[in-house]
Amino acid sequence: MRKPDPCVLVIFGASGDLTARKLIPALYEMRAAGTLPSNLKVLGVSRREKSDDGWRDELAASAKQHAKGWDAAKWKDFASCIHYFAGDAAQGAMYPALADRLREFDESAGTKGNRLFYLSVAPELYEAIVDRISEAELVTEGKRWCSISPGDRSWQRIIIEKPFGHDEASAASLNRALGRVFEEEAIYRIDHYLGKEVVQAMLVLRFANTMFEPVWNHRYIDHVQITAAETVGVGNRTAFYDQTGAIRDMIQSHLLQIFAFVAMEPPTTMTADDIRAEKIKAVRAIRPTLPDAVAAHGVLGQYAAASTEGAYAELAGVAKGSTTETFAAIRLHVDNWRWAGTPFYIRSGKCLARKCTEVVVQFKPPAADLFRGVPHASGGVEGNRLVIEIAPAQRTRLRFESKVPGTPLTIAGVEMQADFDKQFGVQALEAYGPLLVDAMRGDQSLYKHRLEVEGGWVAVMPFLDAMSAPIRKSIASNYAQGSWGPAAADAMMARDGRVWHNE
Template sequence: MVSSPVATGSGNSEQWVNPLKDPHDKRLPRIAGPSGMVIFGVTGDLARKKLLPAIYDLANRGLLPAGFALVGFGRRDWSKQDFEDYVHEAVLAGARTDIREHVFKRLAEGMHFVSGNFDDDQAFDTLAETLASLDASRGTAGNWAFYLSVPPDFFDDVVNQLDRSGMAHATQHSWRRVIIEKPFGHDQESARKLNVAVNRVFPEDSVFRIDHYLGKETVQNILALRFANQLFDPLWNANFVDHVQITMAEDIGLGGRAGYYDGIGAARDVIQNHLLQLLALVAMEEPITYTPQELRAEKIKVLRATAPVYPLAKTTARGQYTAGWQGSQAVVGLREEEGFDPESNTETFAACTLNINSRRWAGVPFYLRSGKRLGRRVTEIAIVFKQAPHLTFAESTTAAQGPNALVIRVQPDEGVLMRFGSKVPGSTMEVRDVNMDFSYSEAFTEQSPEAYERLILDALLDENSLFPTNEEVELSWAILDPILEYWASRGRPDDYPAGTWGPESADKMMARSGRTWRRP
């Protein structure tokens, strides 16, 4: 006889597992317990392109409960059928897994739409009535996640309405959680005010701040690479590492995001969140256990020890792309992009040098860069090692050899590359760089889930290790704020042609210490 699944876990979170197996076995599929989700801003690009396909993919993989409910909130005057049709179109366009109509039909049974504005008390009262009705009809047990896919300016309005209407208040046997998207403020002060506003209604352990990079398989693999292998840990320190480069390069321009991007820029958009989180994972000490609390504690230690290297005139760089060639296509410059202020000083390329003041990393510079209209789309972490202290080979035989490097490719070709010297076949002694390449797509037959699949499921399961805390957010801004203040006093950023790897000032920044950027 096959046993029915049972709920296990502590507190208000539930995880459905086979009782015949070890409930602590992390290899088991994690299935969310009774729950539902409300998406504010459900008609926006993020919801249409990422969130709705991810929810369908979770349902298609059997990771959502049969009674899962999905409620959209927006200004459009939609019926339930209108909302179902909208979700269906989004799923057809963006789902990762195969479309199975019977799966979508079952998911659609729990879909509802509530029309209203964020200052509309009646709309939120209607939303509260809808959730109560779904608790009774779908068995969601009062467990609701509220996804704020809206600009930060509206966070305060939404959480206050959730508080006023009682929807933010969990009972002893249910939970209420809020999921918020970046940007988490535009500096440390605004981030602190935002955290105060959210935490006034939702306790910190019920707040899930989405950084979608932390949901990527290759980012999570950083911990496995470092701490599941004895091979790397002895070398992972200032005795052997010369420097670390963390790059997020995009080959696209602003497209239709000019209005959003102006005044934000590459540093606020990417470095403050994605790249500093990658830095923390690369540099952190091994946690005592892999609980969310221990993982976060180690990341916080790193961020507290991290600071810009001065003088900023020599250790930072920024730029704006001009007209050029992206592959074989001629593209316009930033100031010609529709909707962008041609007098704006907002940067599309940002680079900075950071030091981590700890015994492990003392003296090892961390170079972070991000930009649009660069040579290709790639995100990677390169740990570049020091040259061997003594070479018995003649200098001419190793002229083609560079420093050893371990490169973690986050996207798009997910994997890990090791670069080391090898003898060139032949009768003479010549050493040249070669690559040992691990690729996710070649090593594993299973396709990696999208980041939003993992993060939405984690929020429903109360697994918060991949979500930055308010302290992490504020510490990240404390690192970046001095750089942003310095740039604000320097006028317009340097130019760089589209399709290149950034302004000359970025190359000079590296050259001052005898180093060069990688060209992925």
Template sequence: MPDPTQVLRSPGADPEVAVPSNPCVMLIFGASGDLTKRLLVPSIYNLACDGLLAENFAVLGTANNVWTDEAFREYLTTEIKKFHTRKEFDQGVWDKLVQKFHYVSGSFTEQKVYAELKTRMTTLDDKFGCQGNKLFYFAVAPKFFGTLCDNLHNNGFKEGDGWKRIIVEKPFGTDLASALKLNREVLANWQENQIYRVDHYLGKETVQNLLAFRFANGMFEPLWNKNYIDNIQFNVSESVDVEGRGGYYDHSGVLRDMMQNHMFQMLSYLCMEVPGSFEPDAIRDEKAKLLQSVRRYTPEEVARYVVRGQYGPSQSKPGYREEKDVNPQSKTETYAAARFAIDNWRWEGVPIYLRSGKALWKRGTEIVVEFKKAPAVIFKGTPVTELGANRLVFHIQPYQGIEIQFAAKTPGPAMRLQPVHMKFGYGDAFRGSRYTGYEVMIYSASRGDATLFSRGDLVEAAWQVAQPIVDHWAATPADFPNYVRSTWGPKAAAELIAKDGRRWHEVVTEDVLKQSALFRDGDPVFMDQVIMALEPLQAYGGEIVIQKGDPGAEMYVIEQGEIEVLDDAGKVIKVLTDGDVFGEVGVLTSAPRNATCRAKSPTDLYRLNKSDFSRILRDNPNFATAIRQVAKDRFNLDVKTESLTKPD
């Protein structure tokens, strides 16, 4: 099997490493749809640009649109300019490639179209020398998969020389029963090794790299178990809402759309046992065993360990129930968080947390592996009072890389520790264009490499985990909406993990932090120090964040929301909003709080404690100057820099 880390080579890589795809005629059902123009054609173009597409290759598209070959090519030529992912468009490559695209008009539900499709495929096979190899791509709704498989079989598309393979899109079923039914229909006339079930998340280089990271680096695999790992968190946050796809999404929801497939696939890669080889079935066997080990919940356990949410309106945007084509009383979840358990020797007792949602505070996909804390007893008698956890963070998107977080001694005579991190970024280490994720899928299917595709038993095992949640939610009322747009999600999600004495690890990035004027001009070292020191915090409407008279031990930065500053009579004298800072006076002066601050609405905050605050000020004089200015402008306080930077 080809090394999956080398499938999509970067420009300038050794040409002997990457072997072109195998010759074939690719028949796309649904060739006029969004999937084809946004992902499939740009992916084929990327393969051609990188020398990974066989010369003996042709595409036959079919859909209801009445187009000729030339009209189809003109349509694709217009669309590729919008959706290609390369830094520069290579007109020469496209001009050659587009001549390989052909088209047949007709409905795939009608038998008469198959005779013409078969004739055209035979003609193209002869013309381009594709050796009888046929790749069928079902870019249509899953309810048609069985019909297409039957029609291809009944009309003789499996006959002749060469291999015949089918790629099907998610969702593969909407529940366990429909997934089982779909598997029976697809496999009625085709073999499992001919069916390639796409999960485009597995086409992302950062997801594929989970395997390389685990099994190519001897320093980590010995720690990959319950003896050293405290918990694992999977986070898939989307800042966008349903974007006009309410009709589809209202019959899906985040559990079906994201968690049951993409997130369970990442979970299986990260937690599976070591396979005997990198052969496709060796890897997929271990993935199946892992998913079969995930505990199936009772209704009572679903209520205890799984949270659902639905976004409500903001001041300027509608809530989910006000979206187009959505039921005004919809119970469809746009957010889900869960605590899972893997019942095997390696992971017994290690909680696995998953969360995903739409209309959240940022876009980002991360996996956080949090290790058990080291014993602190050796630091007795030093300024170190508590040790933090080491974390390994896999950044999947939009930032792509791997980060290790640990503690280091700060410069100076005293034993003081500071959280620091080391980062590896794909963009820093490798040259290459941004891919759609479908390139490796098309490439691998042509070469018969099913490693990155789901097998029937994998799909069924994932649904066996998800089905009790689906059933419980269908049978119980939902208190929706329960979170505001652009926040971190419902309060119940924070409470879910807090019951275990843990918190969600929010991955803060520079672009998020720079929304506050206080940090906007910070240099990279300063920003790294702040990011590592900030503690995310959620406050809900009416919740007191600071009480007048309390000791001033930390300051706060508002990520999103509104904080009311109250006088002694409880009257609102000021409202702070996104990017504003409060609580800094108590930290600056070590005096008791001079005002009460209350959340007016659900608010996401960052908390910075006094010791970290002083350390960062010492290392960054410009930040100290900015903080002094805030104190002078807001409270007419003249704070000396020496008092700001004095160690505790």
């Protein structure tokens, strides 16, 4: 595995929440683990004035709270590479001084002209900052050179946060704007879900074992469920959330990425290009949902009032009569030979019964039922089920039927579990850390390609389009907090003869 190159990580949006709560704690964890390049510099850029030391003190307080394994001496060592630069990144005026500061780092710290720009600012600023970076001629080398042979050539890469676009057209427009300045190989569209161990472990589970891949298809798999459920509500993020909703916030981004790992074909090699090529194909094989099928394939909801939090529709900052969904469940079909006829049910919601992110692979019943009439402890055969828990536990569970010891013959489901935390005794790191290191190594395996992002938007647009307005009608307070969403989501499954996995 290539070591990360020396570089300057330039974080635009340095005084923001993401930088303090996620990026810096993640970098600190990676430094403590010895994974960062020794000559890394972190330069935070935002408008308000701060000194290097002032910013370090703010970040120390946050890292203490959010990083695993706080150690004052290790922080001191890490903090010495952190610097601050005050300026408006959307305006060209600050860039000559920024360029000088970067050159100083090259000389004093040996960062070799390598720059990793991180756009941790509001999405409205993405294009302006990319244009200013270009005008200031901070992108000097095609990254194509460096990703192939590190050597002496410098590289410039850019990490873009989500949301990546608001719809299909805006995502394509942002991709074009980025493409005018950076080549695709230098564009890192981040999805922190892909930094979670279990998502990567899915590749190993599928492709390093003999027993799963032969049955990983429509002949043996009845359906797949992908769920991201939260117990908390929107809280004070209404201004952002009311413009976004569950489909944009979770399904289009994170859950379709998880989908891609479940549905993709085996890559030819474990290189970024080969992995991403297969993910692109999986996302693009999603059958477009026709306007008249949207109501049958999608359910939206908004949580009702409870003692903990008021109804979504009544929260301060939510537009009157808002039809933004806090719950969405959609059914997707994949038009390829592997998945023809096996639906993927994808759901996400707030104020649900349990916090979990998981993939459930439900296998078909055995071809011949030799045990017809034999009593079953749970009332009926549920079939084999593989549950891949991504959060909060990192665990994989395989359910199968077994004979209950004793007589007469009775069948019951049993489970085998692999708990990653217990098995390996390693605490999962903040997902951003390994992803940042990957970007410093030039490894895009866990970053999204332009075509994946655009394909994801194509898949969900039918549920967001004006044509989908009927499924948005009367969603206000259509599910209770602490439930599993609107009754219509259960009815959608029941029509298909299936049930949600809510255990």
